[in-house]
Amino acid sequence: TEAYAFMKKQGIKVIHNYKVCRTAEEVWQAITAIGESRGSLPYDIDGAVVKLNNLADREKLGATAKVPRWAIAYKYPPEEKETVIRKIELSVGRTGRITPTAVFDPIRLCGTTVERATLHNQDFIDNLDVRIGDTVRVYKSGEIIPKVKEVVKEKRPAGAEPFVIGTTCPVCGAPAVREPDTSDIKCQNPSCPAQLESHILNFVGRTAMDIKGLGEAAIHSLIEEGCITTIADLYHLADRREELIEKGIIGKEKNTDKVLAAIEASKKNEPQRLLTGLGIPGIGRTAARELMLHFGSIDALAKASEEEILAVRDMGEISARAIVQYFRDPASQKILESFRASGVNFTLENTGLVDEKLAGKTFVITGTLPSLSRKDAAALIESHGGRVAGSVSKKTDYLVAGEAAGSKLQKATALGIAILDEAGLMALVGQSDT
CATH class of the missing domain: 3.40.50.10190 (BRCT domain)
Structure with missing residues (x-):
């Protein structure tokens, strides 16, 4: 506290709401008082710290590799605020899953302005009985992710109707069906533009084909202009170079050529990257590598049965079934043939294995x-x-x-x-x- 007083005298900004305590009761009273003043402070806090006020004693106690022995923190419960839901938006992901998002009047939570929070699925909406126009309490999970905690039903406006996601896709209008034994409602159209956008974002991502320069805005423009209808169309964009430059779909000439070069270079990627980018449920980077190490090529995997896939380390029945279904689907086969015709690598030439000293670990x-x-x-x-x-x-x-x-x-x-x-x-x- 003497150091605080000295710094304040020099014109340096310091905290003003600290208190010297001598008993456990005084410590708790100070923690409570600071918590009650959170909303009026000129900065955001999520807790209060109890520290020894003697620098020499701090030196004696020292610290571990992670924390000082002379201080301990008290974390306050998540900050909550009330706001009004103005609308519920529906978005469609890569797998066709429809996700509802509440859009509400902006509020300040944990130092940032918040105006959206996911409502997850129809079951979540039904359990909370969330309706457009409702007043809801919102908090940040882990001080990061906005979440709707509950509806303040005594403030519900007259005539507010229960919200239903419905049976049609909000993007393409195709039938939307709830999958058995899940909470997911999915669009049944594999050519849905929203699914395609999410699918391509996954395909060009760092853990998949790692094609730099193709962000969300560029992909959206390519789909809107009809340049892409499947992920395989990425490898035909070079044929439309002049059109891309003329319309500025992914930038001017220099940027367009840079993106096209990145697409061309990705053809040489190891096949596990391609497999990751295909978007097969349950098949991420690690599973894709295991599958390629086992089968050696996309073609060999495509011919495998569920039983053969289950022989791969850590592969379960749901993932094996998803792989077989993907490669048996005519639309998928057409995409794979397009990849092959474009010269995309299907075979693992070098496993990268020096030996198997760590096999099974x-x-x-x-x-x-x-x-x-x-x-x-x-x-x-x-x-x-x-x-x-x-x-x-x-x-x-x-x-x-x-x-x-x-x-x-x-x-x-x-x-x-x-x-x-x-x-x-x-x-x-x-x-x-x-």
Whole structure:
């Protein structure tokens, strides 16, 4: 507090709502008072910190690698505010799933202006009984994601009607059907423009074909102008170069040529990137790599049965069925033939496997390693037959932990999972310095 007083005397801005406490009761009273003043502060807070007021004592107590021993934080419950829903918008995703979003009067929550929140699905709407015109309480989950908590029904306007998503797609007008045993209502038109836009965004994304320069606005324009009707049409855009430049669909000449060059270069990608980009339910980057390591090519996978796919590590029945259904679908076959005619790579020429020392082992990487990036560490593990997952579970065999490892290290320790540093990983694959 003496330091605060000195800084304030020098004209430096400091917090003004701190209080020196001498008992636990005084500490709690101060926390309560600060919490009650949250809305009037000139800055946003989500908690209060109790700290020792003696700098020498702080030095004696020291700190762990993560936290000081002389301070502890109290986190306030999520801030909630009331607002009025003005409309409910429906959007269609890559798989055809229709998602309702509440649009309400703007409110300030946790330092940002919020005016939209997902309503997830029809069941969520029905359970809360959300209607257009309702007053609702909104909060931020984890201080980040806006969510509708409840309806203030005593403020409901007269004549407010229950909201129903309906049985037609809001984008293309095709039938929309609720899938059995799920909460999802999906558009049944595979050529729906909204599905196509989301599908292409996934296809050109960093974990799939990684085609830089094709953002949401450019893809939307390409679809509107009729340049793209399937993901395979991306590889025919070079034939329309003059039209693209003349209409400025993806920019001027220099930018258009840059995008077309990125599309051309992506033809040489390993087939697991193509498989990821196809958008088969349940098949992400990791599953796609496992499938290509097992089958070696898109063509071999396309001919595989469910039983053969189930032989691949970590492959379940739902994913196997989805793969078979995709490759048996005539529309999918037509897209794949177009890819083939355009020269897109279907075969895994180099598995990248040095050996299989880590075969059957699952790794998670966290923190900052001394010399390897996470990408390089993952590539090293995969080159020796190991698998890299994004989160720690009972199935994890090793956690590779670097500096500033956080909750993943704590969870791995609690589960009794083996912890490796970079040197330990190198030793495991036979690349130690000794």
